[in-house]
Amino acid sequence: MTFDTKGAARLALIAVATISLAACATKKPSGYDSGTTTPGTTTPGTTYTPPKGPGPVTSSLVPGSTQDFVINVGDFVYFDLDSYTIRDDAMPVLDAQAAWLRQYPAVTIRIEGNCDERGTSEYNLALGARRANSVREYLVSRGVSAARITTISFGKERPVDPGSSEEAYQRNRNGHTVITGGAR
C-alpha cells in the first residue's frame, strides 16, 4: 500500500485556498443569473478599471524552517502491520529528509515511533521504539550525525488519525520526524 506522505499538508493548503475562493464567490453580480439573462445581450463597457488593492502574491516558505521541512520534504514515513522495515515508498522521503538535514546542519530532530491501536500497549511501545530506530539508522546511513537525533516511542498513545479503518491504522503506523531545534 502506498501513501501520500505530504497529503495532509497539501490538503491543508488547498483548504485555505478553497475558503478564500468561497469568500470571493459570495459577492455575485446581479446580472449573472443565467436563468433570466440571454448570453451576449449584455454589452461590455468601453473602459476597464482594475480591482483595487494588491494582486496575488506567491510567498515561499523560509528555507530551513520547520514548515519548509514538513511541507517540502515530508515528516512522516509509514510502516506495514507489525513491521519496522523501511518500505520502498519511505526511502525517497527519508533520502530527502537526510539531504535537507545535511543542508541545515544546526537542526536537531526527534524521531517518534507510532503504532495503530490493533495491539496491546506495552508491545506497541517496543514496536514503536523499533520503528523510530529504523528511521534513525536510515538517516545515519545517509550521512546525518547520530548526535543530532533522539528517538522515542509513543506506542499507540499518539494516533494522527482518530478513525478505526484500515486507512486510519495505516496512517497511525508511522515514524514521525520532529524538529527539536536549529530550524530557521
Added chain:
Amino acid sequence: MRVIAALATALILLGAGSATAQGQPGPVPNSNDDVVIDVNAGNIKPVPIAIVPFSGAARGSDIAQVISANLQRSGLFDPIDPGAFPETDIGAAKNPLFPSWKAINAQYLVSGSIATAPDGRLQVKFFLWDTSGEQSLLGVEMSASPENWRRIAHKISDAIYEKLTGEKGYFDTRIVFVAESGGRLNRIKRLAIMDQDGANPSYLTDGSYIVMSPRFSANSQEITYMALRPTGSSVYLFNIETGRQETIGRFPGMVFAPRFSPDGARVAFSAEKGGNSDVWVMDLRSRSQARLTTDPGIDTSPSFSPNGSQIVFNSDRGGSPQLYVMNGDGSGVRRISYGSGRYTTPVWSPDGKFIAFTKQEGGVFHIGVMRPDGSDERILTTSYLDEGPTWAPNGRVIMFSRATSGGAPRLWTVDVTGRIVQPAPYQSSGSDPAWSPLLD
C-alpha cells in the same frame, strides 16, 4: 498527599450461634466442611441471600447496600430485594424469624448493628445466618472511624464470601488504573485509584504527561508505573500513603512495563536500546540491575510467579508475539503459547495456577487464561479491543479494559470461568487496571 486513611479494624469472632440468650446453640464451623458454593462449578446458580440493613445508625442501610452490591457482582449470590424483607430490625441481639425468611427463599441472611463509641468510632457487629439450619455460621465485631464505613462493608463482604465459598474474598481492595479523558488525538491519561467497587476515585497525577502500566506492590502501599513524555519515558515508584515518588533511574532509551516481584523487593521492566527491548530486573534496595534477556526480538511485559522464582514475559523472537517463561535469572527460557494468534500481556495469577493474557486473532481481541506450562488454554472474553488483565487477589476475577471501535476504553471484569463478563462499577473511561492485594 495522603490517599489512605488508616483503618484500625479489630476483627473479633463473636460466639457464633449465641447471638441471644435464646439463640441457637451449636458449633462454630471453622473448617471448610460447610462450604456451600463451589466456585469451580461450571454453572453456578446464584445463592439467594438477604442483607438486612444494620440497626443503630444511619449508615446501617448504606453498609447493607455495599455488601449486597459486592456479593451480587461476584455472580455467586443473588441478594434479595429489601422490599420483600419480612422484618428489618433484627440487629445483632436477636435471632431472625427463620420461617418468614425461608418463605421468601432467603437461604442465607446477614444482620447486624452499629454503635458509636465515645471516641466516635463505629462499632459494628454482624451475623451470617443459615436459615434452613436456623443457626449462625459467623459472628464478627469490628470497629473503624466513621469515614471508613465502606471498608467495614467490604470486610464484612469478604468474611461472608470466605465463609460460604471457602476462598478468600477480594472486596476490601483497590484498583489503580489509567483514567482517560479528551479526544482520541489528544487523550489525557492520568494515574487514578479507587475502591474495587468504584467508590472514592481519586487522581494521583495531573494529566500533564501520559501514564501507563500502573502496578501494585504486594504490600499495596506502593505503585510502580511508567510516565511518557516527549522527552522520554520514566518508571516511577509511588508511595500512595506518603505521596513520595522516585524514578528507578535513567536509561539510554525507553523504559517501560514495570512490575513488582511478589516480595516487593525487585521490579522487572523492559528497557530499550537501539530499538531492542529486553527484560531487566532491579533490586530496589541496592539499585543493582540485571539484564535477563538478550534476544534481538521484543521482550516485554514481565510478570513474576507468586514465589518469585520464574518470570512469564512477551516476546516476538519466534516471529510473532508469544508467551515465554524463564527462571528468575533469565535462564531456562521456554515458549508456552502455541495456539494461533498473537499473545501479549501475560500476568501470573496470585495462586500460581494460571497465566492470564491478551490474545489477538481474526480481527478481535480476547482475554484468556492458560496453565503456566501452556496447557488448558481458555478464552474468557471477545471484543473489538480487550487488553491488560489483572487478577483479584483470590484469583477468581480478572479486570481488564475494553474498547469498542472508535470508543474510549472502559474497565470490565470477567470471572475466571468466563461465565460473568460485566462492566466494572466505574462510570468513566479507564484502562490498564491493576488490582491491589487485600488491605490490612
